[in-house]
Every structure is written in structure tokens, then in C-alpha cells.
Amino acid sequence: MLTPEDTARLAAANITRAYPNFPAHLVTSPTEDTRPDTLHPAFYGAYDWHSSVHMHWLLLRTDPAPHADLLDRHLTPANLTEEAAYLLAHPGFERPYGWAWLLALAAECRGTRWEAACAPAVDAVERLLAAWLPKATYPVRHGIHTNSAFALGLVLDTGERAGLSQATLGAVRERLRTWFADDHDAPAHWEPSGQDFLSPALSEADAMRRVLGAEEFGAWLDRFLPALRTGAPCPLLDVPVVSDHADPQIGHLLGLALSRAAALRSLADALPDGPARIRLGEAADAHLAAGLPAVDRGDFTTDHWLATFAELAAPR
16 A cells, blocks of 8 residues: 555656646647647646546645645646636536546645635636536436536535535535435446446435435435345445456546445445444445555556545545
């Protein structure tokens, strides 16, 4: 397992590595300058924009002091104003996964010398959420970046500290209730898909944990995943098989092990003592043990993002 110092060095190496790069930018002119650091002066590294954002978050979470000069160069008011302007000009870009990670980063900057620089980015995400939530009639349930439940759960965890208004946080809670309150009998046997790094069912359950009271959530979870109550087999508790760690898409399943570990532990902590809580906790431990060895293998396909999910999954 990486030490905080090792994790910080890994994060710093990623956020300063501009290539290889997957910009996800729509080119509209043959003369457009699409170099990563032109499009994104703060978040040009770590292969793609969202990975750069959450690697900055990881650096701040672990051991930022030795890398303060790097953060000073990246997290400037000018750079984050430009990043905010890009988001507002491209409202579908990184929706909602990257938005949520940007709020998580701003929350981690709270109380540091980089806090004020984050304000334009937080304002941009708030405006984007306000425009998107009312028209988001249906959730996205895929087990990849566009998953609605994972992102909005992260917004609820970090949004207040980042500076979101209570009105926006209330709108997030209401949208989650609208999407998911009536769900039942989740098709757990459909998981995982071949390139998931998130569990659609567990991401949804973990999001609802954040918006329902303890008794209401327990009743909801019984309806949504009845196998937890009955003791029946549940594929969500089984560690995913990863046949090729170096394949970028199959390798997503390594992240699935870690994101499941985080969700399973959170769900266990939300339940009273009993068999369901024990099953969830044991499954969380097994998933974490399976995912951790892959965090720093010297392979860029996983090294540019996986440590972030190891941090989310770490027992508190």
C-alpha cells in the first residue's frame, strides 16, 4: 500500500504529464490551438481533464506541502477563471462527473491559500447544475463517468464545503429522490458490465443513503436490494474478475473493485448491526484487498486515476 508521500508523488507526476492526452474537445476550426495546456491551463495533465482534477484533489488529500509550488502554478485565479469559462462555454463537457470532482477539489482547498482561486470554478459548476438539474428527466445509470448517482453523491459530500448554496444542494437531493425513490429489485445480476468502474446499483444506493433518514433508507434498501436482507446470493458482493490489467477498458474493473469497496463500506456504516451490515463490510474488505495492488504498477493506463479511488475506499 502506498504511503501518503508516495501517493502525493504519483499525483504530482500525473498532473504535470501533458501527454498522452485525451482532450474530449470538439474542434471547430483548422486553426484552433488544441494543445492541452492551451485548452486547460490548470488541468492539462493526467491523460484527461477529470483525472487531472481528481489527481489535484488526491495531492491535496495526501501530502501537498512538498508540492506547494506546483499547486501554486496550477491553481491560480487566472487559470481557474479560464477553466470556469471553458466549462460555461461547453455545458455538456464533463457533465456531471468532472463537475463533481471540481467541487471536491474546491472543498479540499478550503482553508488553504488556494481557496479563493477556486471560487470562479465553483460558481461555474453551480450555474451548470442549476441549468441541468431541472431538465435531467432521467438519470444515467451506466457504470462509467456519466453515471448520475455517483456524481451527485459526491456533490452532496463536498458541495457545502466548496461553497455551493443550500438551494443548489436541495435541488440535488430532490432530483435524486425524483429519480430513485421508487426503485426496487435492482438487477444486480446484470453487473458488472465489461468496462465499469462504478456499480450502477451501489452508486444509486450510496446516493440515496445521503438523502434519506436512517429508517427510511433501511426500508428503501430492503426493496432495492432484497438479497441483502434475505441472505440470498448477490453478485454485487463478489469481487470482479479482471482478465487484463493493461487493457484500458477491462482495467476499469480494477477501479470498480475500489469504488465498490467505498460504497459497500458506506452502506454498511448506514445500517444497524446485523447480518446485512456484516456481509457488506466483509465484501468491502475483499474488494479493497483486490484493488489496492493495482494502484501503482508503473502502467499509465491505471496510474493516472486509480489511486483516487483507493483514497475514496480507504477505511476512515
